[in-house]
Amino acid sequence: MVRKQTRSGKVRLTEVAKLAGVSPITASRFFRNPDALSLSKRERVESAVKELGYVPNLAARALASHRTEVIGVVIPSLTNSVFADVLRGVYDSSEGSRYSIQLANTRYSILQEERLLRLFRAQKPAGLIVTGINQTAESRAILESMNCPVTQIMEIGDSPVDMMVGFSHYDAAFAAISHILEQGYRRTGFLGARMDPRVQRRFDGYRDAMKAAFLFDPNLVVTTSMPTAVTLGGALFADLLAKAPDIDAVFCVNDDLALGVLFECQRRQISVPRDLAIVGFNDLEFMAAAVPSLTSVRTNRYEMGRHAVTMVIDAIEGRRPEQPVLDLGFQLMVRESSTPHGA
Amino acid sequence: MVRKQTRSGKVRLTEVAKLAGVSPITASRFFRNPDALSLSKRERVESAVKELGYVPNLAARALASHRTEVIGVVIPSLTNSVFADVLRGVYDSSEGSRYSIQLANTRYSILQEERLLRLFRAQKPAGLIVTGINQTAESRAILESMNCPVTQIMEIGDSPVDMMVGFSHYDAAFAAISHILEQGYRRTGFLGARMDPRVQRRFDGYRDAMKAAFLFDPNLVVTTSMPTAVTLGGALFADLLAKAPDIDAVFCVNDDLALGVLFECQRRQISVPRDLAIVGFNDLEFMAAAVPSLTSVRTNRYEMGRHAVTMVIDAIEGRRPEQPVLDLGFQLMVRESSTPHGA
């Protein structure tokens, strides 16, 4: 029975209303605000919807209501597995809700970001999730003019456009370096790739922690604007060794680099952690499996994605969080690669 | 000047038409089929669009035209970095086109896939990209009823719904095993996680290659339905060693497992490749960086994403490829982990 109607062509809301014996507008309300209907009508509409296999026409809905049920997500990279985790959280949270996700990729270009935001504005999204806090002035203006909830993710800062969920990269790096220093290492190198704003803040944390111990030395720092890669970790480490042969520890801005360093050490017969400590960032799954296991800073990427969507949806539906900035923190995962005397 | 109009509110096509001195429908045609306009009108409309900062209302367009410019992409996982690469290709190809991507995640459930396809049907996408060739009968029926170009990706098979781009997982695994056997290894184990259809076909390739050499032994096979992970690679390898202590090689269905095996070998002081050969699948970036470097089967994931989108867009616009099935092949990347006597 269902089948026949479905096949015969489109079922409109009018048909549903007719079958349920209500006006189209009442049937419409069934979807947008079911609580406003009396129980009897609600049931009749519901069964009519089921019987006819009605599927709302989203375009018509958007046109008539001047709203969409799309949440835009702007991230800088699809390659970086960090964002894969965030996206998993985003999609997990959006499933089951009425909202769908529209993804856009800036490739780490703030101009591209501006362009994408302009595109999004034309689509009138119900909410928006953007990465980081370093938007251009124009981008911020667009965001503020959009008149929809916005969540900035990955890091937190002082002047949210609207809401934020993230953590302090500075603090995380500072904590990692403090741990290294506590273990007795003095000459800790810094390896950085793709120096985006968040990586830059990790560097600041490194620098300040080292300076606080009067151990900062520019020769210990090797960075590149190239995108990160395991191979690159080995290469940067080789550069670092050339500049500062006496290093006894390396802080890598991400785990790929750290793995590359570990492999390079194996190649050069450098004993980890005896001759060299290695600390990474993000705590990807392989860090615990490596031999020796690699210390890292765990970041709650999946939760970031989940919360970002939840916060946006809540705000869309009028339930604004009392705390617009959510700090998800980080955990220092101390493992063999930085504990020469055991953990 | 642009600014004032933009800010003042919505600019509709009517306004553009008025400024250009043409009828609204002519202005509309400027977007859908500019070649149908005379040069003078085209130029007038174009400059009016620019001057007013006109942005089309997609909802109205979709409602009036009964079409959208959305390409649906259905993949089984966001975690698996294999799909991250595919998605990169997908997004790269779609940028610059008029089409936008709508992503959906089945979590390896063909029932979820069915549900998602039903959702997509309601949205009338312009094209669709789905993963694999193992859809349910119902899913196939939906796909066929959708009346839009469909590309199946990741693998190829005999009865495409419409188009296909992928490679033979069977052949790839067969080639990998042939290489291992050529190197003189006899007892090659098989490690498999998340035995989805494509992984199953890799197993078939392994099994047949081993059988052809009269070396197949069920004790050499360890699989699990758990999702893949580096740690899991180590665990599965431990199981395998327990079942068959005399193995001299391991074929892993993906690179994460292979890396886990390598680490486990380091832990157990098993020399690779002298005591054990390791071969992975996909050729993620770290495989070349590992010590020893790890042999793998390179699959062209980024290109798969790119081609899938290109093929779908071409088909939407009436340029159907003469060859609906595109085999992107694979490359065996022979490295230290499987060449005891040097490469």
Add this chain to the structure above:
DNA sequence: ACCATTATTGACAGCGCTACCATCGGATTG
């Protein structure tokens, strides 16, 4: 020069839904 044919253009009528406001009955109040 005339007619057939093709390139351009425009008028009209919706697409399917919801915003807005009006209505109506019943509960609440003094």
Add this chain to the structure above:
DNA sequence: CAATCCGATGGTAGCGCTGTCAATAATGGT
């Protein structure tokens, strides 16, 4: 019991765009 209010429901009028088809201008062939 009238006045008031509120919750539930319906009528009307578009949202901004494009499909369809008719009208017109331009072109070419004889």
